[in-house]
Amino acid sequence: MLKKSKYIILGSLFFASTLAASEFNLRSSGVDIKYDDQTVTIKRMHDEECKTINGADPKNIWSGNYAKEGLPEKCVKKFVTTVGKITPMKINDKIETIGELEVIKFIKESQTDKNKLLIDARLPDWFLQMSIPTAENIPFPYFNKDKYPDDFYDVLDMIGVKELSEGKYDFTNAKELLLFCNGPWCPQSTLAIKNLIKIGFPQEKIKWYRGGMYSWKMLNLTTVSE
Known part of the structure; x- marks a missing residue:
């Protein structure tokens, strides 16, 4: 099964931030x-002051009140907006970028169609x-076979892919995937998608919710926690 330890993937988180910054200079400068x-x-x-926030700690990122004092707590959103690098609207011309209504439609359809997987x-x-x-939690590093081979094969099983031989895969039963992460500034879902592309996963079966958790929370849509 997929490992849940945060320690083995902190290096990958640093790599993700570095890669995202180098790909698009506009994101930083x-x-x-x-x-x-x-x-x-x-x-x-x-x-x-905001640069001192530990961006690897979700409790830090989802804190801070930017609404007027005195408003009811239930009516305001609390999260930090000063971390990460901006992602483009599209990953490429084959992968569809979608919004909240499309995510909700995907979730509803997945109730009766087990070939749809929200990641x-x-x-x-x-x-x-x-x-x-x-949503199923499949951390982005586990899509990388070179770094996490054991978890990579668990991922293949979850998304309906079989490895025929080294570097060759059977996508006959590949599921339709919808991936997201923290928001437009977060590179984690895009890194997962890039590794899917690398193994030849059918790009027409990949959807990307660029807005991620920030947009979802901003619109006051339902969330769950473990």
């Missing part, structure tokens, strides 16, 4: 534009804190 006779840089704003690609600590109902 932004872009300069001319506007009203002045130069403006469009980029994510990172206050110095929370985040590390276990994040999944245990909260996730989308019906």
Whole structure:
């Protein structure tokens, strides 16, 4: 079965952040534009105080109140917005990026169609804190055969894929997958998808919920926790 220890995958989390930053310079440095006779840089704003937050701890990320004081706690959302690197809207032209209504439709259809699998690609600590109902936690490092071969074969079994020989796979019974992670700034689901592409998984059977948990929580949709 898939391991749940956070210690064996912290290195992969660091690698994921580094890879995401190097792929798209715009994610970190932004872009300069001319506007009203002045130069403006469009980029994510990172206050110095916020840089001290431990981005590997889900309890830290899902904290902080940015609403007006005195409002009922049930009416405001609490989460940090200053970590990570922005992902593009599309991974490629073959993989569909979807929104919340499409996720809900997918979940409803999966109740009677067991060939549809909603995957929370985040590390276990994040999944245990909260996730989308019906999601299976398959941490993104486990899609990497070179680093986690034992867990990789568990993943193949979960997504309906068989290995015929080294590097060759049977996708006849491959499930339709919908992957997500923390939000538009999170690279974990995209890394999982890239490893699926690497083994030849049919890309028309992959959907990506770019908004992830941030968008889901922002819209006050139902979450579950372990």
